[in-house]
Amino acid sequence: MNSLGHSLRVSLQGESHGPALVVVVDGLPAGLPVREEVFSADLARRRPQGDCATARQEPDVLHLLTGIHQGYTTGAPVTVSIENREANSADYQDIENFPRPGHADFVAQQKYGEYCDLRGGGVFSGRTTVGIVVAGTLAGMMLRGVRVEAKVESVGGRTDWAAYLHEVTAEGDSLGGIVTCEASGVPAGWGDPYFDSVESLLAHGLFAIPGVKGVEFGDGFAAASLRGSEYNDAIIDAGGQTATNHCGGVNGGISNGNQLRFRVVARPPASIRREQQSYSRRTGQVEPIRVQGRHDSCFVTRLPVVVEAMTKLVLGDLALRRMAELGGRKLFNEG
Ligand SMILES: Cc1cc2nc3c(=O)[nH]c(=O)nc-3n(C[C@H](O)[C@H](O)[C@H](O)COP(=O)(O)O)c2cc1C
Numbered sequence: 001m002n003s004l005g006h007s008l009r010v011s012l013q014g015e016s017h018g019p020a021l022v023v024v025v026d027g028l029p030a031g032l033p034v035r036e037e038v039f040s041a042d043l044a045r046r047r048p049q050g051d052c053a054t055a056r057q058e059p060d061v062l063h064l065l066t067g068i069h070q071g072y073t074t075g076a077p078v079t080v081s082i083e084n085r086e087a088n089s090a091d092y093q094d095i096e097n098f099p100r101p102g103h104a105d106f107v108a109q110q111k112y113g114e115y116c117d118l119r120g121g122g123v124f125s126g127r128t129t130v131g132i133v134v135a136g137t138l139a140g141m142m143l144r145g146v147r148v149e150a151k152v153e154s155v156g157g158r159t160d161w162a163a164y165l166h167e168v169t170a171e172g173d174s175l176g177g178i179v180t181c182e183a184s185g186v187p188a189g190w191g192d193p194y195f196d197s198v199e200s201l202l203a204h205g206l207f208a209i210p211g212v213k214g215v216e217f218g219d220g221f222a223a224a225s226l227r228g229s230e231y232n233d234a235i236i237d238a239g240g241q242t243a244t245n246h247c248g249g250v251n252g253g254i255s256n257g258n259q260l261r262f263r264v265v266a267r268p269p270a271s272i273r274r275e276q277q278s279y280s281r282r283t284g285q286v287e288p289i290r291v292q293g294r295h296d297s298c299f300v301t302r303l304p305v306v307v308e309a310m311t312k313l314v315l316g317d318l319a320l321r322r323m324a325e326l327g328g329r330k331l332f333n334e335g
């Protein structure tokens with residue numbers, strides 16, 4: 001369904017070309033100071049900038065609809081809507097008959113038939129990440145002592161990518177890349193073995209971001225070519241601090257008190273200006289297709305704040321679960 005999380009639960013509604021996106025965050029404690037301005041910095045980081053980003057400039061007009069009274073969370077679910085004001089649906093006129101290669105148009109029709117809203121990618125659009133960012137800002141407010149920071153590591157396989165990205169954009173093509181993320185201040189003991197491991201929950205959230213095709217923790221796939229003697233992280237004090245961090249701060253699905261460390265891979269966007277081939281339902285033939293509209297030739301530079309937001313939501317959930325666990329232990333041991 002469209003919800004994530006157990007004790008801190010986020011749900012996301014809306015389409016790229018509908019009137020608004022709506023995000024609901026349930027489980028936030030009462031008393032968090034929330035005014036519209038708290039969202040500004042994160043929203044600005046997600047907004048398209050420069051000539052390699054989409055020209056669709058949304059002002060991200062917010063409406064704080066529920067769960068906030070006199071500038072503080074009430075403890076009830078917080079609902080925020082974000083207006084879509086700048087959609088241009090004319091760009092998507094023939095989308096039902098001519099699905100873009102690599103985007104979700106074809107699968108959306110397979111799943112929902114004639115009823116789906118394909119304009120701007122509908123529910124699959126990168127636009128929906130504005131709701132994730134709003135929710136992440138809220139989750140971040142309850143994570144005292146935890147710092148989450150994501151950065152672009154590379155674009156198109158290069159760490160010095162600016163000129164290359166412009167070149168590829170000018171050729172009507174697109175590029176993917178890698179975002180790294182670190183979370184410090186996460187104590188040992190968050191997460192569960194098996195299904196609700198820290199890695200499972202983070203991956204669950206991160207793979208919901210449109211265009212994310214890979215997540216690796218610690219050394220990730222590179223671990224395949226390391227020896228145990230190279231990979232193992234020596235424990236150097238009673239608090240579990242380790243000399244190295246090959247495992248990314250998680251052992252057995254549970255945070256070990258060191259920095260959480262992971263990388264996220266984003267694909268090159270599907271909507272490129274170059275001519276491609278696709279199957280036309282109108283003619284029953286494979287034909288040349290030229291994708292219309294305003295698109296990111298790379299969205300990796302807009303991704304770090306979205307990755308941070310998703311991480312904060314998952315960590316907020318894990319923090320509340322851990323509090324319940326410790327509270328329960330205290331109650332039963334002392335009671
Ligand atoms: C912030 C953001 C902006 C995006 N912008 C575009 C875009 O302009 N054009 C495009 O084709 N894909 C864009 N994407 C990626 C698509 O939304 C995504 O590839 C598509 O929904 C299909 O999903 P998949 O790649 O996970 O299979 C963007 C993604 C994000 C996170």
Ligand SMILES: C=C(O[C@@H]1CC(C(=O)O)=C[C@@H](OP(=O)(O)O)[C@H]1O)C(=O)O
Pocket residue numbers: 016054055056058087088091119120121124125126127128210271293294295296
């Ligand atoms: C609007 C945003 O990005 C959009 C993400 C997107 C896609 O296919 O994911 C396609 C484009 O949509 P449209 O054709 O409606 O302009 C982008 O502009 C945004 O991120 O705010």
